[in-house]
Amino acid sequence: METVRVALDARSYPVHIGAGAIDAEALYRPHLRPGRIAVVTNPVVGPLYLARVRAALARAGAAPPIEVLVEDGEQAKSWPALERVFDSLLGAGLGRDGLLVALGGGVVGDLAGFAAAVYQRGIPFIQVPTTLLAQVDSSVGGKTAVNHARGKNMIGAFHQPAAVIADVGALATLPERELRAGLAEVIKHGFALDAALVAWLEKNMGRLLAREAAALTHVVRRSCELKAQVVAGDEREAGARALLNFGHTFGHAIEAGAGYGVWLHGEAVAAGMVMAAELSARAGLLAAADAERLRRLVRAAGLPATGPALAPERYLALMAGDKKAVGGRTRYVVLKEVGRAALGEDIDERWVREAIAASVDGAPAGASR
């Protein structure tokens, strides 16, 4: 078992990583409270892991938890789903002295985390992420949210978990497509923050796709370390944390433009990173060879390196509604070199249009050069 610590004063917490972590009652025990526990999960993850969480909690000395099922997929990140969670918690008498456990991927973590953030003005929660995306990214850092008809993650809170229990063994049951989608965020951490991780990925992508436990543990741990550092320095995304959004401004436009649920978040981020690297090259910030290196790694992970063939104007309109916009201007995260992201300044909209046109389905090969 390896443990990464997210240092946030009174809100600091451990991220435990390793095969079998889900069964380790000692990881839950320090976080038990006088009140009840509710485990929030979905009909896909529940049958696979809920009994193990229940058994670990029992060994830790907790009473049997309330079990709350939400729908599978992005539609669970909605007001109605949230209301059903609140109904279950209130109906079962879970009080302000209770505890939530989010068992599942990013959707369950975002939803249950937001429920914990606002239930009776906030109760603690434990993240038990079961997808690679959630283990390397969404379970760490305290971003929680639900979607709104007018945009993704528009309603939410910063609410740090009391602990993260990331069992890489749970990735054995993950659908191939979701494994690849999780790798997109690992690639993001490398290109935005850590050239050594990029080099490691270029050598070891095969081991990851084969789900070798040691390789998975390495990328989960390294991703959590990188993210923990950034979050510790900027919990509420006033500055450096925005660099973790590398690929996400374009990515959110891809998700919205294609219709939510058509692209997985990680897939959209993959193509979005390629666009952001293209933009960086056009802005004269990044060598074209490094943009190409990103594109190669995205493809090696079996991820899309191009976005849907929408007009650049459509992308621009979708990005203008992104909540990262400031004073009405879209903020772009660019690369200055491999492993060094920065906030784009004086970005010419013409470059953005060109970067998009060069990176959508059907764009002429080598359009970036």
Place this chain on the structure above:
Amino acid sequence: METVRVALDARSYPVHIGAGAIDAEALYRPHLRPGRIAVVTNPVVGPLYLARVRAALARAGAAPPIEVLVEDGEQAKSWPALERVFDSLLGAGLGRDGLLVALGGGVVGDLAGFAAAVYQRGIPFIQVPTTLLAQVDSSVGGKTAVNHARGKNMIGAFHQPAAVIADVGALATLPERELRAGLAEVIKHGFALDAALVAWLEKNMGRLLAREAAALTHVVRRSCELKAQVVAGDEREAGARALLNFGHTFGHAIEAGAGYGVWLHGEAVAAGMVMAAELSARAGLLAAADAERLRRLVRAAGLPATGPALAPERYLALMAGDKKAVGGRTRYVVLKEVGRAALGEDIDERWVREAIAASVDGAPAGASR
């Protein structure tokens, strides 16, 4: 103009109190941001004060605000109302760099404050309370919430305002019944925390009911000072802040038992305080004469000193669902003397039943002695 400071490190903020504060552009100016402003109000308060807020914002140099109307009354503290606020904000393109202004009483403040807490994971907001209850209590301290079918204020957040602008001149248009309801929280601050305030109220109730500006300014300022001290020491109600709930456990049972909207919150708190004082006397903590002193002051303010004639068991059941319960046990705030509240320990349920029976409509006069 008088200013009380709520000291919460990076979340510290000023509470400005005085006649005409609503028009003082200098009070808004330090809090303007690059993005848009939205003023949330209701059809009762809007026609009276919205134009003045708009004019003050214009003098402060802000662009015309988005105006969002919510229903009048407690029904506005609901998910659907919240969704309509989000729709308006997103539709108008208010971004994470925007600002909300809550113009109205406790309902508008709680709703708009919660909207600000979770809109795009949190944006700042200014409280412009226009009722006495909001000025002496709910606008200060960062408690925000909406109701759930299963309980009041069940979904919410601690989200401190950037500033509070309390114009006692706005109390001129307040319905008599709401003025009296606000006085309940002033009486609460006195009995829970400040014997001198109780003595002052015993002498000056007539001036308050006549809406004398100097008298109103005095109780608003003193209430905010007392509340600011408590909140600074215990922002999230882990300890001492619970003392501000004096009368509220019984009060919430009264509100719920009578059906929400039948009793005003302050009216329920008034009768609830009498019950809590009765309980304190029965527990041997408070002199019967001091419980009587509270009852007299409540009556002097024109507030109810007895709750609806429900069975004590019904009260107990309603209180067990209160979110202040810990480990399934209802927590009572008791009085040890006038101006000194404490958390009740070893409270015998028999005393609670007796205190209720002695303080409901139709109880025999002098049942407490």
